[in-house]
Amino acid sequence: MKKTFSILTVLFLSILFLTDGFSQSFYTGAIGVNQSNGGRQRVFSDNLTTRQIERISILVGVSTSAVFDYNEDQNSEVPAATVGSPLMSDFEVTSTINNTYSNLPPNVSVSYNIYGWTNDPYLLVKTTVKNNETSAINAAIGLEIIPRINGTYENDTLQWDASTLSLMIHKGFYVNAKFLSHTQKSLKLIPWTDPYANDSLYYTWLTQNSFDPMLVANAAGDGAVAIMGQDPVSINPGESTVFYYGVSIGANYNACVSNMALCIAKYNQVVPVELTSFTATAQDQQVTLNWSTATELNNNGFEIQRSLNNSDFVTVGYVKGKGTTTNNTDYVYVDRNLAQGNYSYRLKQIDFNGQYEYSEVINVLVASLDKYALVQNYPNPFNPSTKIGYILKDNANVKLSVYNSLGEEVAVLVNDLQEQGYHQINFDASGLPSGIYYYTINAGDFVQTKKMLLIK
CATH class of the missing domain: 2.70.98.10 (Beta-galactosidase; Chain A, domain 5)
Known part of the structure; x- marks a missing residue:
């Protein structure tokens, strides 16, 4: 006001x-x-x-x-x-x-x-x-x-x-x-x-x-x-x-x-720490995190924090830092024994004096490739964009559409032949009003729908 x-x-x-x-x-x-x-x-x-x-x-x-x-x-x-x-x-x-x-x-x-x-x-x-x-x-x-x-x-x-x-x-x-x-x-x-x-x-x-x-x-x-x-x-x-x-x-x-x-x-x-890259790769039931720094000043180390399906972040590991260095430094952390789901990771970089900063958040899907699946979008709720993932067991003609609460199709995100594996696409809802939306995948005989919430 x-x-x-x-x-x-x-x-x-x-x-x-x-x-x-x-x-x-x-x-x-x-x-x-x-x-x-x-x-x-x-x-x-x-x-x-x-x-x-x-x-x-x-x-x-x-x-x-x-x-x-x-x-x-x-x-x-x-x-x-x-x-x-x-x-x-x-x-x-x-x-x-x-x-x-x-x-x-x-x-x-x-x-x-x-x-x-x-x-x-x-x-x-x-x-x-x-x-x-x-x-x-x-x-x-x-x-x-x-x-x-x-x-x-x-x-x-x-x-x-x-x-x-x-x-x-x-x-x-x-x-x-x-x-x-x-x-x-x-x-x-x-x-x-x-x-x-x-x-x-x-x-x-x-x-x-x-x-x-x-x-x-x-x-x-x-x-x-x-x-x-x-x-x-x-x-x-x-x-x-x-x-x-x-x-x-x-x-x-x-x-x-x-x-x-x-x-x-x-x-x-x-x-204190210049982070130059931060990536996540899923294989079987584990995620490998890799990150690199160009310089470090009084860096005590990194807490690895994880969120599953939009839940709160929790600390799952710690990697010691290099203190002070001007050399490029590579780090790796493996998060094991994970259930299937949409995971988000971030780093909490901590100085020797207790001050800390967070990295940006990265996302990765842990899932089996032996069946078709539509993944819950992230983030959700969202504004104005969100990511939608899906798994193809085989090569398939895929149509991924978005509908409003009246059942009207408001966007077609994918309409093409795609290869087996995990796919992810960004949905930009800048031109749509706030509300509940549904996204549906059709891939061969596989059909699935999930709900998402746009809040502006």
Whole structure:
């Protein structure tokens, strides 16, 4: 819901934002940042005078009616603070926010660590999102960015830069924003005069899986808003997920891109473990997990966590890490004596100081190939896409269709001759409304139907 302010509240907030009295800042000699208690980041091209970004803030979406955002929900949990002796960088500012202003779902807290290095023109930001709900959430996490190039709003140009897979903003001067630990999948660009600060639009844009064309905010006094999204991530109750993003500045495009390359190099250097691959292979009644790291810093080891048919993750094993190394390292773990089913795996990487981060989730089916089978989709419920698997005992003409609750066919996913074995296909329901859907496989004489739930 939107906030309703009294006149006194508006005056108070105006004074707060003008003075930045409830915030902490640093200037590296090449870029400045101001972090407010409420989770707002401002970016400067000098010593906190000329704003290039008015606000960067977090978005955490669970559904079209449950999105955590700066305007409606944030409240300070741990005030912004300057770290006196940073361990990873020359400068560091921290803060933690939560949803206690609105007390509306999702119940999450968000911690920031903003890192800077002397005379370097970029910022590295670590964002930790904790699930305070009593059940798991599938969180679409992204950023809301309002530029203010050279201290003014008019004529800012915003665009997806396909060559660097990032958001480029410019008006003579350039600013670049890029997801570092995850792949950006969505970018929505709008004039800020358009209505947008509501959960339904935020969630739709976070998960739209497309990139808007270039936008120029050319109306007098008009600014722009960018919404950057990535694939949703499952977070169990009381647990957290971490993602990193970078911000660079430059006098021109090439300088800005070069400075982001420096940020990426620094990210690869200081992030405790850089996971380069993570795969799962099923054979008979066991799954072999293989993963590789490019670098490790203070890595104690990896917990192997498993989920069966969308159940909660449980720890099933542990593999010791290499501590600190810049060499490529390969790991393997075999999960044995498994029943048939759809399994999900993730790694919990743990540092010597107890801090930890989760890998992305991978899925694998354990099943016998001596009979036909249709596998329950994953994830379920889902939005907007899910994976459907099936097993063919023999080569067969396969038709895999999706139906709504009225029995109307809404999609044909497969209609072809396929070879024996396990197959998996992605179903994208972006164009369909929320509801119960059924998917049916016809393969020779084998027919089977299962149910799935789309929640937007």
